[in-house]
Amino acid sequence: MYIMKQLRLQIITWNVGGSETINNDQFTKLLSLDKANPVDVYVISLQEIETGFLETAKSFVSYDDWAKLFMSTLSSLGFYLVENVRVQGLSLSVFAHLTHLAFVRFVRTHIVRTGLAGNWGNKGGVAISARVYGEKICILNTHLPAHLEYDEARVEQFCDIIEQMDFDNTLPILSHDVIFWSGDLNFRINDFSRKEILDLIEKKSYTDLLQGDQVII
Template sequence: MSTQIKVLCCTWNVGSASPDRSGHVTLDSWLAVTEDEANAPHVCVVCLQEVSLSPLSWISDEWTDEITSSVCRNGRLIRFRRVRQFGIVLLIFIQPFMLPSISKIAEESVATGVGGFLGNKGAAIIRFRLYGKSICIVGSHLSAHPENLEKRNEEFHMICDDVKFSDPKCQLVLEHDYVFWLGDLNYRLCDDVFYAMVVKKVEGNRLDELLGYDQLLQEQQKGTAFVGFSEGHVTFNPTYKYDKETQQYDTSRVPSWCDRVLYRVSDEVPQHVDVTSYTSHPEHCVSDHKPVSAQLELKMAADNMRRLVEFAFPTTWICKQDALIAYSLDSDVVTSSWDWIGLYKTGWHQLSDYVTYVWAPSKRLTRRHHVPLDNDYVPKEPGLYQLIYHSNHYKQVLGISQHFQIELDAIV
């Protein structure tokens, strides 16, 4: 059985700037926020570099809040994970119905700065299985400056070789079925070009001529880095370096395509990836980089689409009255006394946004379970809600209910 998955990958080196809140430009075009459900991505990946540091920014930051507000605004996507490595922030958004199909989640970070310890360069990484297929997402910021080409190559190999996951079938980054690698890779145009020449070719839309000087493409051809990775055809102008708040290139640097989105598919996966869009978004001017996005479609052979927990559709609940949660467990599910069921109001943005919760019973006498919810824990605010089963043993969501109504008591 196969299923089509739409993946949106977005990268931006924000240069320690704050989001533009002037109202003149929004993040929607970069993040492909759309009211058209048919064109909405199933998975949205956002990698930021040079996000300002503050004591609380390890928990959240203004860019994460702004992007989450934009991506989750119409309720189609929720924020699944946030991984931070110094100034790198990697955000993963998904459509909620996919939660029970995601397993074996792990996060890693790699510092590749001075001595391999300084965190100003490196990668934030997340891996998981989706419908049984292994996926690894790497958001990275590699070493700057044209002369540090070999250093960038070394950092690529460091990230690939030093990160080891517990999944025996794919312990290394490149052993996954799908790898998405995005960020400020910092590959420049080689030394044979100079500023005036590049600007003239950009103005003349002779980008293919410039791509012949691109370090990343050259290193791939030589087999020294990113071998086996693919990329959509680059038809947008170099994304670095701009004078901030303008569309003009900074004369101190030769314009280059530093900001990229690459992907790699294992030879053992027969299905292919289509890049339906690959572009920059020059209207954003708070940084000296321009953001980049790529829209990809995966025709994925789904090995496992079953739900391990199935909720019975609840009868209408009444605000502040006792309620009953009914669900059935797959016969193979291992339960724990730390499993819990969260109640979420429609419009929630992340798994921590539950209104209330109840512990799930750990003893399994039958497949079907009924868990009472005391009236003190039933919301007093009417609206649409849904239930989510969280497994402590598997460290994942095992089931999600349909939306159901909680109503005010008709007798007042």
């Protein structure tokens, strides 16, 4: 959760691995909709949505099945879609409660492809920019290269997204007041085996793990 001007955002990021959409009960559990959970804005970032030829073609003219599920469930609770942006397997949806919609303005989207030297959207980022109660807010969903040895590629693509994410060529990402960056970034922990990592987590030895954190080093 992040509190800004008494607004609560709940951000969900999930690599769905090409799986089918979940049902309403599963979605309710995912967002804790069945509990006392006062939220003003829901942000849902998905990676690896099914991207066959038919699904990709449909995405140009209609919302994907995941976004339709979100809209169907959340609208019954008074939340409405601010914007959805998708490129291939990446999808980002932002929902705001009806009481805040009048204060969400200048909504824009942008896409940065980093796969295949910037020509393919299997990796990259999708983003939504808006003014919320006068503050410039940017929300991103990104998917960076996997595997331990591609740490330099992840950093390079991270930088590419920052440099190229510019809404209508007038609003670069770093000019926003607040940036929420989510996704499957795929950064790893160097110098530890899987067993060692699990053991250190069990012992809550997080300082040791941070020494190998690729984001820091």
